[in-house]
Amino acid sequence: MPIGTISTVFKVYDAMMGSGKTTQIIENIRTAETNQNFLYITPLLDECHRVSGTTYDEDDNLKRPLITTEDDTSVHYDYLEDAPLKDRRFKHPSYKGGNKAESLQYLIKNKENVVSTHQLFMNLTPTMLEDAKDYVLVIDETIQVYDVYGEYTATELEALFRLGWIKIDENDNVTLRFQRENFGDNGGDPTGTKYENLATMCDLGQLLYVDQKLIVWELSIDTLKAFKEVWIATYMFEGSQMSAYLKSYGVNYELIRFGNKPSQIKHLVNISDDAFINEIGTKKTALSSSQFRTNKKVLCEQLSKNLDNYFRNKAKAKKGDRLWTSFKDGQTAIAGSRYKDEWLAFNTKATNEYREKTNLAYLLNLFPNPMVVKASAMKGFPVNEDVFALSEMVQWVWRSAIREGNPINIYVPSSRMRKLLNDWLNDEYENIIAKSTLQEAEQLDLV
Known part of the structure; x- marks a missing residue:
């Protein structure tokens, strides 16, 4: 139930991938008052370096920022000369002198601009939050709230x-x-x-x-309320778990929608309509996690054959341009020996390491955890199951060559997921989300 007036300002920058969300937020940070501090969290270490402008050794698996000089009280990084936020001197939490959580606490206490991962953000303590009360929190992609x-x-x-x-x-x-x-x-x-x-x-x-x-x-709402402002950069925020969560606490956020529409890239996406390999996903619940639990062996055997048929015979794909996903439990059985190195987790976001991949396969039917759906519904704002599934799928697809404006082929055997993708490419979800946003605003007396 709503908790009353919340002083923290919430802004959601909602735009399709490739529309420049991160670029816009970086510019907002660059032009902010020099005494304004920022805590920028993002899913991957690569993005931490992109935002901060720091460099790292390509051979370092931990991707630690390169240091030019350091003393007992401060560390000086090697920043790229043309990095937009070079003058902001963003710092990374490090393992030196303890653990990363302790390092994060030290940086915030000393009013440094900080860039970190989602995982570390979840470990913020009440003491850190008190020190961060004048910070602007920037969340690149929504964080897990349930x-x-x-x-x-x-x-x-x-x-x-x-x-x-x-x-x-x-x-x-x-x-x-x-x-x-x-x-x-x-x-x-x-x-x-x-x-x-x-x-x-x-x-x-x-x-x-x-x-x-x-x-x-x-997630405790007090974690977000502790900051001066919260900026969220994402896509299809309406219908997401985080949107439902904020609404359940009466949080009024400013939704800033901009950028491209899906129909502008529709011509780049070739979705397989082959009836034979799509037959396995005809039912609405086919290829869901529950069906994998009850019929895993049969499903994986058939999906393995279909995947091989699609990549070899339908798409004529080569080893270097293939990418596929499934529920992790089915990964090994479906991959066999041929495709084991070409699997990418279906919830992967914010990486461009797979931008060369042009032939994709999305072998699952995604639903949010039913207990999470019930929990959010009990608080009055249920998660939209289709928007959740679509946004996760689109984020995964965007890891591929389409992020560079290049055409892709994709096999989506689930009839439900395939319809969601086709509807999205025809801009149908642009209208649905806009209508949903207006209706909910009216219910909350925000318009």
Whole structure:
């Protein structure tokens, strides 16, 4: 339920890949007041260097920034001469002197501009957030705001409820709260016990109880509210998990939509309509994760044959231009020995390492975790399953040669995913999202 007035300013830069979102945000940072500090988080280390303008040794697997000089209090990096943000002197958290989290805390405390990965951002502590209250947080691609929390079984949860150690918040009927007054050990203090982490997350309102059996973790809204401003650079934000999450807390964000439309690149995308290799995905739920769990062996055997048929006979693809994806559990069985090095995780974003690939195969039917869908729906703003699936697929496709404006061939056996892709290329989701945005704004009295 909404928490009232939020002073943090939220801006969402929503544009199709290749429309210059990152370029625009970099320019906004470059022209901001010199005393304004930024924490820029992005999925990959490559993007950290792109934003900061720092260099690194291509042979260094950790991609650590090259250092020109350093002393006891500061580190000086080698910045590219033409880097737009060279004068901002962005710093990277490092392992030196402890761990990356400690380094991040040191940098923020000393009011440095910082570039980091999504993973490290999730480890921000209350102390770091207090030090970062005057920072602008820039999120390149949406961060994970929901996840299944599997620390306790349904039986263990029942016991905790029975003991009176946890209860459901009566204000929203979904958030778990820890009851210290009923906790028997240590005089009601769970510190130092196996329940310390549970109590802390309950205090932060991070755990949601769904279907009387499962806990869903939710990012604490206080993490985002701690910053002066939050800028989010993404595509198809409406319908995303993060959009639903912000709306559930009454957050009013400015949606800045710009850039190209899918129809402008439609001529570059050749989707296979071969009935024989598409037959496996005819049903709406075909090739979903649940079907893989119940019929994995048969599915993987047929997909392996179809993949080989498509790459060798239909697309006439060569080894250097092939790229495919599936659920990770099916990767080895589908790949065989021929395609094992050409698989890329379906949730990969923000990398241009595969821009030479022109022949693709998307061998899955994606749905958000049903418990996450239920958790967000219980808070009044459900995740749009089709927009979620489409945005993930489009991000993966954009790792390929199409990001350079070159044509691609793609095999999408799932009839549902294929229809989503075709509808997107015909700009149908541009209209759907715009209409959805207006309706929800009216419901929230924002227009």
